[in-house]
Amino acid sequence: MGAGFSAPSWPRQWCGFLGDNIFLYGTLRHLDLLAVVAGTGDLALADATLPGYAVARAPGGAYPLIAPQPGTQAQGLLLMDIPSQARARLDYYELAFGYRLAEVSVRTAQGAQSALAYFPPDSAQNGVAPWDLAAWVAQEGALSVQAAREVMARMHTTPIADLPDLFPAIRARAWAKLCATQQPTPATVRRQGASDVEMQLLGGGYDGFFRLQRFRLRHHRYDGSQTPWFERETFEAFDAALVLPYDPATDEVLLIEQLRFGPLLRGDASPFVLEPVAGMVDAGESPVDCARREAMEEAGLVLDALRAMPAIYPSPGYSTEFFHCFLALCDLRAPRRATTGAAGEHEDIRAHVVAFDQVVQLVDSGEINAGPLVMMVLWLARHRAELRASA
Numbered sequence: 001m002g003a004g005f006s007a008p009s010w011p012r013q014w015c016g017f018l019g020d021n022i023f024l025y026g027t028l029r030h031l032d033l034l035a036v037v038a039g040t041g042d043l044a045l046a047d048a049t050l051p052g053y054a055v056a057r058a059p060g061g062a063y064p065l066i067a068p069q070p071g072t073q074a075q076g077l078l079l080m081d082i083p084s085q086a087r088a089r090l091d092y093y094e095l096a097f098g099y100r101l102a103e104v105s106v107r108t109a110q111g112a113q114s115a116l117a118y119f120p121p122d123s124a125q126n127g128v129a130p131w132d133l134a135a136w137v138a139q140e141g142a143l144s145v146q147a148a149r150e151v152m153a154r155m156h157t158t159p160i161a162d163l164p165d166l167f168p169a170i171r172a173r174a175w176a177k178l179c180a181t182q183q184p185t186p187a188t189v190r191r192q193g194a195s196d197v198e199m200q201l202l203g204g205g206y207d208g209f210f211r212l213q214r215f216r217l218r219h220h221r222y223d224g225s226q227t228p229w230f231e232r233e234t235f236e237a238f239d240a241a242l243v244l245p246y247d248p249a250t251d252e253v254l255l256i257e258q259l260r261f262g263p264l265l266r267g268d269a270s271p272f273v274l275e276p277v278a279g280m281v282d283a284g285e286s287p288v289d290c291a292r293r294e295a296m297e298e299a300g301l302v303l304d305a306l307r308a309m310p311a312i313y314p315s316p317g318y319s320t321e322f323f324h325c326f327l328a329l330c331d332l333r334a335p336r337r338a339t340t341g342a343a344g345e346h347e348d349i350r351a352h353v354v355a356f357d358q359v360v361q362l363v364d365s366g367e368i369n370a371g372p373l374v375m376m377v378l379w380l381a382r383h384r385a386e387l388r389a390s391a
Contacts, residue, residue, distance in 0.1 A: 021115035022090065023048055023106050025055050025076035026064035027144060030137050034079075036148045037093045038086040048078035048106040048113070057131045062140050064131040065120050078108055078115060092155050093148065094118040096163035143283060146174035154207055169209045169238070171283035176239040176322065179281075185311070196220040202231070211236035237321040239281040241290035244309075244325075244376045245301055246356075247332040248391035253359050253380070254332055255373070256298055257350045274352070274362065275370045276325075277301075287324035295328065299351050300336040305329045309379050314372055323372055327380060329387070356384065 028034045035041035054069035066074055082090070095101075098121035106115050150170045151163065158166065197219040206212040216231045245254040255274045264271035279294035281287055288306055295301040309325035332353050340349045354362075362368040363377050380387075 020080065020082045020087070021113060022079045022082060022087075023050060023076050023104055023115040023117040024079055025050065025053075025066050025074045025117065026131070027136065027140075028090075029077050029133055030141055030144070032141065033145050033148055036145055037089055037152060038082075039089050039152070040083070040086060043082070043086070044080040046078045046080065046108050046110075048076050048108045048115075049073040050076060050104055050106050050117070055131045057129050062136055064136070066117070073107075076106070078106055078113060089152060089155065092160055093151060096160045097121075097167075098164075140284070142178055143171065143174055146177055147171045147283070150174065157207055166209065168283070172238045172280055173211070173236060175281065175283040175285075176320065179239055180322070191222070193220075205233070233318070235315075235319040235321070237319055239287065239322045239324060240278055241281055241287040241294060242276045242278040242323050242325045242372055242376070243291040243295055243303070243306070243328050244276045244373070244380065245295065245299065245303070245328045245330050245332060246380060246387070247330060248384075248387045250332060251356045251384075251388065252332050252353050253356055253377075254299055254301070255352045255354055255359070255368075257352060258348060273370050274368050274373065276373050276376055278323075278372075281324070288326070291324075291326050291328070298340055298347075298349050300340060301328070301330055303328045303330060309376055312372065312375065325372065325376055325379075327376070327383075327387075329391075356380070 024034070028037065031041070034043070050066075051073045052068055052070055053066050053074040054072045055064045055066050055074050057063075058065050091101075095118075099118040100121070101116045102119050104115055104117045106113050147167075147170050150173065151167075154163070154166075197217055199215050199217040202214040202216060205214045213234050213236050214231065215234070216229050218227045218229045220226055246252070254277075256277055257272055257274055259271055260273040260275075261271070263273060277291070277295050277298045279290055279297070281290045285293075291306060292303045295303045305328070307327045307329070309327055311322065311324050313319070313322055315321065336351060340347075340351065359368070359377055360381065363374055368374060368377070
């Protein structure tokens with residue numbers, strides 16, 4: 001058990017109707033998140049406590065767990081007289097992850113009240129430290145609210161059993177949206193003005209690990225007039241970190257090679273592509289940390305100094321995908337495994353250490369045909385003399 005927890009004495013699992021009250025002890029106490037999940041901010045709420053229980057942080061995560069602990073009480077909110085639609089939305093959000101409803105008796109300013117609460121699966125009972133709502137909101141609140149918007153938009157299209165497998169991708173997409181709003185790109189020559197665009201999402205796309213979103217939009221033209229409404233489709237992907245390992249002492253670059261399905265489906269006779277090290281930025285992860293993690297996974301490299309390259313949209317006409325690009329200064333003389341890759345992701349990756357002049361020849365010949373790698377090689381060519389001089 002976690003620190004201070006006694007042997008569990010769990011409440012009886014709910015087997016029938018028990019009124020319209022739900023006791024919220026965890027992340028749904030964040031009112032912005034509750035409004036997104038419930039579909040309304042117009043809810044009847046009261047402060048409440050659950051005697052004999054404590055809320056603790058889950059091992060390896062920021063989310064809370066609740067477990068019996070005599071002599072304590074769990075702080076929370078009592079959600080009362082819940083509209084049926086809001087109740088269905090709460091169940092969709094919570095029960096997908098193995099939580100179960102159980103009967104509890106909570107204390108409020110008006111006295112004891114019967115309620116239901118979402119309890120974690122038995123395999124996830126042990127907390128490691130007290131859970132703090134304010135600290136969670138500061139660290140995870142905005143990300144969780146953004147992710148919940150996609151979760152709840154899926155309610156009538158995605159089976160509840162599919163949500164756990166999709167949730168990491170949902171959070172990664174949410175994180176990409178937050179990064180876009182929190183780290184705006186310069187606009188000194190080009191026009192600003194996302195507010196000049198009106199957009200309405202349409203149904204009929206695809207919601208899986210990736211998303212294909214259909215929408216209609218209109219916007220102000222450069223001459224000040226407005227376009228008519230028109231429809232488009234967009235591939236909604238993730239942010240990724242790309243890193244080009246370079247050894248200025250030997251003037252060599254590390255490239256990786258792997259099968260890519262875009263060229264394969266296009267009919268390319270050479271679907272094995274030369275690329276930089278790359279990977280999806282996980283929710284809450286910095287692009288720098290992602291670059292270091294992927295360098296170890298794909299090339300067996302422990303990176304030291306990283307230098308930012310341009311951050312780019314590789315296909316802004318139809319995709320949200322965004323690349324955070326880095327140059328890694330490292331020693332490429334150390335022996336490495338011939339092939340790498342995450343077995344769980346069916347990766348089979350081969351690394352090549354290539355002289356920089358040969359890399360440029362591969363760009364000129366078209367053998368290097370991944371656009372981001374071409375950009376990174378040209379950037380390195382511009383800064384190469386400076387990097388070699390300071391090596």
